[in-house]
Amino acid sequence: MPLCKRVIPCLDVDAGRVVKGTSFRNLRDAGDPVELAVRYSEDCADEIVLLDITASTEGRSTIIEVVRRVAEVLDIPFTVGGGIRTKDEAWSVLLNGADKVSLNTAAIQNPQLITEISKNFGDQCVVLAIDAKREIRSGRVIHSVYSHSGTKHTGLDAVQWAKRGEALGAGEILLTSIDMDGTGLGYDLELLRRVSSEVNVPVIASGGVGELKHMYEAITIGGADAVLAASIFHYGKYSVRDVKYYLKERGIGVRL
């Protein structure tokens, strides 16, 4: 009855190629986005996320051409993020075949953008992407939100920002731990748990996965509705099906 948990490969795209780095740096080439998207779809991926990771820093616009090429061949839903700053840019991404747009820096700078897009095209197509990093503030650990591909401290608290994003009309939260991203040591379960217990929209776990059990923990301990990964898939450590069989054997509903 409840919807199944989703497994989502993420393609970080730079200049039309899929790349993946450690903590957003040291990028290594991992392939063609169209090729990879289809490969993952055939491997039972529930969704694909396409992030133009350099867009905010360098001020580039979104990768409409890649979006279009992916949409021509892909028959599962996909989300596009990176550099979407206006309602019109969101519309253009959606018109070219994407199902959802993911907002990060632009939503921090202009929170009303979330509302504008969700009012026009529906809550279901707005994903609020939050990059968070642990920080000690007044003697306790909090998760602080960073913008501009994880480079700029914003002063926002991840839990508060997620709640506000939901109230503004975000249909989903894509939650990335900057600390864990690229380490392979597991998602930040504390961050996940704190956010997922405070919002009613689905939370996608991102950043740090290295083992199958990390995904299981993100769902069971972190309360995530979906798990996202990049390098473990790109470099062939696990297939999407490996993840799903692992989860299914442990009683988690997945689409197989």
Place this chain on the structure above:
Amino acid sequence: MRVAVVNYGVGNIFSVTSALKRLGVEVEVVAKLDPKSYDAIVLPGVGNFEAGSKALSERGLRGAIIEAINAGVPVLGICLGMQLMLESSEEGEGEGLGVVKGRVVRLRVPGKLPHMGWNSLSLVRWSEFLDGLGDQEWAYFVHSYYPSPDDREVVLCETEYFIRFPSVLGFKGLYGTQFHPEKSGETGRKLLRNFIYKCVRR
């Protein structure tokens, strides 16, 4: 084989057009419809029933679609496109095409809306549209309303999201899916292939 994808200004039609092209048919995206010049018609759509109903009237598509149906041209409605085949909707004002008797009602469930994600199809009644489909295959849904036809004979599949609701309709050359076959992987490929190669008589 020429398939018209009706563009009445609601939502993304690029994906559905691409999915049909992959089946090797000639696809034309049309804003005006010449009822008799196509082998099949696809009515896509994401969005609000009232806006969709209004758009069909304003663009003069209402009469053309009904004429095509009367002439025996198979029609596939997807999501809002399927809901518009019914008479009315709780979502808003405006008339549907009324080619399926009944109305579109809101999912009154204790879960999150829209019902968004992968859910499974329970086969209710055989049709060539469902040929090769197993029970409980997965399909991708994004909606808050569902069709409630008066005649339950037209319900081909149901889906459970706290309640059971009709997720595939079909009769006399008219087919409709509440989910998005163009986003439903293998299941969607089978249904679109069936629509083109089994439901369309040449």
